[in-house]
Amino acid sequence: MNPVTASAYKLLHDGALALGVAERRGIRIDVGYCKQAIQDMLKQEQDLEKKIFSSKAGKYWKYTYGANTKLGSVDQLRVVLKDKYGISISGSLDKLHLSSVKAGIVDDILLLRKLSKARGTYLEGILKSCIDGYLHPDFNLHTAQTFRSSCSNPNFQNIPIRDPWVAELVRKAFIPRKGNRIVEGDYSGVEVRVAACYHQDPTMIQYLETGYDMHSAMAAECYMIPKDKVSKKARYASKNKFVFPAFYGSYYKQIGPDLWNAIDELSLEVDGVPMKKHLSNKLHKKGDALFDAFVAHIQTVENSFWNQRFPVYTQWKKDWWDAYLKKGYFLTKTGFICRGKMKRNEAINYPVQGSAFHCLLWSFIEMTKALKKNKMKSVLIGQIHDSALGDVPEEELEDYIALFREISTERIRAAWDWIILPLDVEVEVTGLNESWYTKKGIAL
């Protein structure tokens, strides 16, 4: 991919400069917290190791491998599971596959992995790159195939958030400057909106303009429940296991089992009835046959999703792919050309993912300029694909938020007329002088 218009080149040029400003400002780190937390976690890990080695399986592990014993070795774990529990696993021993294994040792191994990840990759990684209490990650615009950004030393774009326990351990390390709050402005569903700018499916546009809750609607269809019975957790499963994967090109053979597994992971229920029991009543099947029937049901939901709900979107995907096969390249809305050998899903996803990030990048550039022009003390400190983080003095809080909203939803549409739908941002704010972990959404 290369910029082929003057404005595309300028976007990268100005983007590199704006990100450079943020890199030099840096993110404030609670170094004392990090050091203490690392010590505490090391202690927990040692206790856990002791516990493991006092179990029968742990003793066998040590006996077999002696000084070469490594609890992080999947090869060794595989042998112990087979010899000590008679459980033979040929494939992956990752979290997903291990969590269903009924062997006493696996829960402790998974907990140990989680702790050492949080300590090693994150807290120790932060201290490794921290200079005088500030972190200055590298934000790159020249590495990702899609012309998204990437980030390293350390990677500020994959800090834990989904597991609340790990999120707390790690995010407490990130703090605002004295008298400030961290303010995170996040585009809502920007990839879905940018995709709609390409395919212009009228149903999708209507959904986005009216605030129709597609995730809930699809939860209702997937789990065969009335719309008003869709719980938050069912909506979450629908969003992350059906809607997003479907937009990325996944299909029922992958999506069906994922939605099925989510039932137990999230303990889904309908009116107090366990979800699998509910589905059994609906599909008139039990056991393995119920699973097969559920996957088949998801196949029909998927067909209806693409062919009944979004036929224009579906046709666009065909046309876009055919045009790429014919020409050997395609152009993005933000003025880049993509050439080279691509698979179907890549050719369809790259322009969307790239242009969606470019919306954030444009806003980041304009925000950087506006803060300087207005002589504000607020500083931008980082960016995570569809969100921008500021370190904002209490007295500038309202102005900063208003400015960010205006730039990222109004000014951008005046600058880029290809954006044919409203954009929306959510703003989250930490407590005064409090860590990133305390961020909360604010009412409009």
Place this chain on the structure above:
DNA sequence: TCGTTCACGC
């Protein structure tokens, strides 16, 4: 040193 596997994010 390098490829693979794991784990974390959007």
Place this chain on the structure above:
DNA sequence: GACGTACGTGAACGAA
């Protein structure tokens, strides 16, 4: 009718 998830970084492990 077959086909079929996108983009990243970092650490540990283990073979070369």
